[in-house]
Amino acid sequence: MIITKKRDFKELMENIKNYKSFFLLGCSECATLCGTGGEPELKAMKETLEAEGKSVTGTFVAKTGCQVLGTKVELKPFKEALDKTDCIIVMSCGAGTQSAVELYEDKPVFPANDSLFLGNMTRLQFFDERCSLCGKCILDKTGGICPITACPKGLLNGPCGGCKDGHCEISPDIKCAWVRIYERMKKLDRLQELCEVTLEAKDWSASQKPRTLVTREEKKK
Amino acid sequence: MSFREILNSGKFAVTAEVGPPKGTDIKEMIHHMELLKGKLDAVNVTDNQSAVMRICSIAVCKIAMEHGLEPILQMTCRDRNRIGLQSDLLGANILGIKNVLCMTGDHVSAGDHKGAKPVYDIESVQLLNAVDGLNKGKDMSGNDLKGATDFFQGAVVTPEANPIEPQLMKFEKKVRAGANFFQTQAIYDIEKFKEFMKHARKFPVKILAGFVVLKSAGMANFLNNNVPGIRVPQTLIDELKAAGKEKALDTGMNITARHIKQLRDEKICDGVHIMAIGMEDKVPMIMEKAGLI
Incomplete structure (x- = not known):
C-alpha cells in the first residue's frame, strides 16, 4: 500500500489561509490503514478547521481514491457541497490528490498528507518499505x-x-x-x-x- | 618501475594516501606530497572520503604526478552515474593516470551534505567491469571507443568483516570483474589476516594490507565501536594504555611498523597501504621503523 503521514499542519494552514470553506476527501484503502484519511481523521480535520473559524461543506471517504472514474461516480451525490466549497483538501496519497485535481478543474486542491513509500504493514501502524x-x-x-x-x-x-x-x-x-x-x-x-x-x-x-x-x-x- | 610493474615483479609494494583538502589552499597537501616523494610506489587520492565534499580526486592525482608521485585514483559510485564515471575515467586516463581503485563509496549520510541525493547507479563490481570494458575499447553500452584506456584497476576488501562470507562472495566477484589488486580495510590482527590471505591466495590478485596508525587506546576503542570491519585486539589496546599518553602515538607507530615488517618478512601479502588520516608527515618515519626505507 501507499504509506502516508500527515503533513505539518502549519504548512497546510499556510496553503489554505485565503480560503474559507472546504470539502474533505479521504480514502478507504491505504490512507485509512495509515490513519491519515479514514472517517476518524476526516472528522478530526473538520473539527480542527471549524475551530480555526473555517467551514466544511462536506466530507467523504472514497472507496479507492486513486481510481478516478469510480471516485467521480461516488462524488456525484456531493455536487452541491463541492460546488459551494472554496477548495478541496485531500486526505489520502499524492495519487488521490491528483484524482481530485483531474475531477475538479476549477477548484484548488491541497494535500493533507505526505506520500512516503510503497510499504508493507508488518503490524498495526508499523510500515516497512520493501519494493521500490x-x-x-x-x-x-x-x-x-x-x-x-x-x-x-x-x-x-x-x-x-x-x-x-x-x-x-x-x-x-x-x-x-x-x-x-x-x-x-x-x-x-x-x-x-x-x-x-x-x-x-x-x-x-x-x-x-x-x-x-x-x-x-x-x-x- | 610503475606500481603495476612493481606488483607484477613480486616486489613488496608500499602505498599511502593523500586526502584532498576542502578548499583551494593546497600548500599543506603539496608539502605532504613532497615528504612522500621517492618513498612510495604509489599514492591513493581519496574521492570525497567519508562523503565530505573536497577537491576532486582527478585534479589531485594530476598534481601528485607533477610532484613525482604515481597516483591511484580512488573512484566511488556515490556521486556520479555511469555516464559521469566513464567520462571521468577517460579524462583521467588522458591525463596519464593509470591506476584506479573502484569502490562503492560511503553513504552521503556519513558526510557533510546529508541532503544530497546518493547516486549508486552502478556499484564497485560493475565499475570494475566498466573499467575492464574501457581497457578493451568498449563503453558500458558496448559502443566502440576511439582509443581504449590502459588502467590497472583494483578494489577494496574488508578481511575482518563480520560476517565474512558475504564479503568473500563480493571479493570473488571483484576478482572475476577484473580487479588486479586489493587494498584492505585496516587490519590489526596478523594471525586473522593470515587466515584471509589463505583464501585470497587462491586467486591471481595482489593484496596490500591496510594500516591505520593508532594514536591512543581511546582511538582503538573508538574504531572498534564505530568503524565497520575494524577490530583492534585487546592486547594492542593494553600496549597503548601501558605506554601512557605521551608515548601512545610512538607506540602506535611502532605497532604499525612491527606488523608491516612481519608481513614483509613472512611474505604474507604483496604490500601495504598506510592510511595516515591527517598524519601524512609520519608516514616516512613508520616506513623507516618498518625497514622499508
Whole structure:
C-alpha cells in the first residue's frame, strides 16, 4: 500500500489561509490503514478547521481514491457541497490528490498528507518499505529480498564495507540487506547461484517517469 | 618501475594516501606530497572520503604526478552515474593516470551534505567491469571507443568483516570483474589476516594490507565501536594504555611498523597501504621503523 503521514499542519494552514470553506476527501484503502484519511481523521480535520473559524461543506471517504472514474461516480451525490466549497483538501496519497485535481478543474486542491513509500504493514501502524517499483524485478535472483530497496545504496552484488556485525553503516537499526540475502540463500541451499552470478548494471529506463500502462485489449471492430 | 610493474615483479609494494583538502589552499597537501616523494610506489587520492565534499580526486592525482608521485585514483559510485564515471575515467586516463581503485563509496549520510541525493547507479563490481570494458575499447553500452584506456584497476576488501562470507562472495566477484589488486580495510590482527590471505591466495590478485596508525587506546576503542570491519585486539589496546599518553602515538607507530615488517618478512601479502588520516608527515618515519626505507 501507499504509506502516508500527515503533513505539518502549519504548512497546510499556510496553503489554505485565503480560503474559507472546504470539502474533505479521504480514502478507504491505504490512507485509512495509515490513519491519515479514514472517517476518524476526516472528522478530526473538520473539527480542527471549524475551530480555526473555517467551514466544511462536506466530507467523504472514497472507496479507492486513486481510481478516478469510480471516485467521480461516488462524488456525484456531493455536487452541491463541492460546488459551494472554496477548495478541496485531500486526505489520502499524492495519487488521490491528483484524482481530485483531474475531477475538479476549477477548484484548488491541497494535500493533507505526505506520500512516503510503497510499504508493507508488518503490524498495526508499523510500515516497512520493501519494493521500490523499479520496473524490472530482480527478486528471483536475490532470494526474494530486494536490495534496491533494503540496501540504502541499492547494491546488486553483495555488501559494502560498511556492514558492521550484520547491520548497516547508515543505522544499526537496519539489518544489512546483503547479509539477509546471503543467509536466506544459504538456508535455501541456493548459495552457488547467488555467488556465481554478477548482476549487470541495472537498466533504469524501466523506471523512466512518468510511467503509464494500458492492459485493456482493444475490441476488434 | 610503475606500481603495476612493481606488483607484477613480486616486489613488496608500499602505498599511502593523500586526502584532498576542502578548499583551494593546497600548500599543506603539496608539502605532504613532497615528504612522500621517492618513498612510495604509489599514492591513493581519496574521492570525497567519508562523503565530505573536497577537491576532486582527478585534479589531485594530476598534481601528485607533477610532484613525482604515481597516483591511484580512488573512484566511488556515490556521486556520479555511469555516464559521469566513464567520462571521468577517460579524462583521467588522458591525463596519464593509470591506476584506479573502484569502490562503492560511503553513504552521503556519513558526510557533510546529508541532503544530497546518493547516486549508486552502478556499484564497485560493475565499475570494475566498466573499467575492464574501457581497457578493451568498449563503453558500458558496448559502443566502440576511439582509443581504449590502459588502467590497472583494483578494489577494496574488508578481511575482518563480520560476517565474512558475504564479503568473500563480493571479493570473488571483484576478482572475476577484473580487479588486479586489493587494498584492505585496516587490519590489526596478523594471525586473522593470515587466515584471509589463505583464501585470497587462491586467486591471481595482489593484496596490500591496510594500516591505520593508532594514536591512543581511546582511538582503538573508538574504531572498534564505530568503524565497520575494524577490530583492534585487546592486547594492542593494553600496549597503548601501558605506554601512557605521551608515548601512545610512538607506540602506535611502532605497532604499525612491527606488523608491516612481519608481513614483509613472512611474505604474507604483496604490500601495504598506510592510511595516515591527517598524519601524512609520519608516514616516512613508520616506513623507516618498518625497514622499508
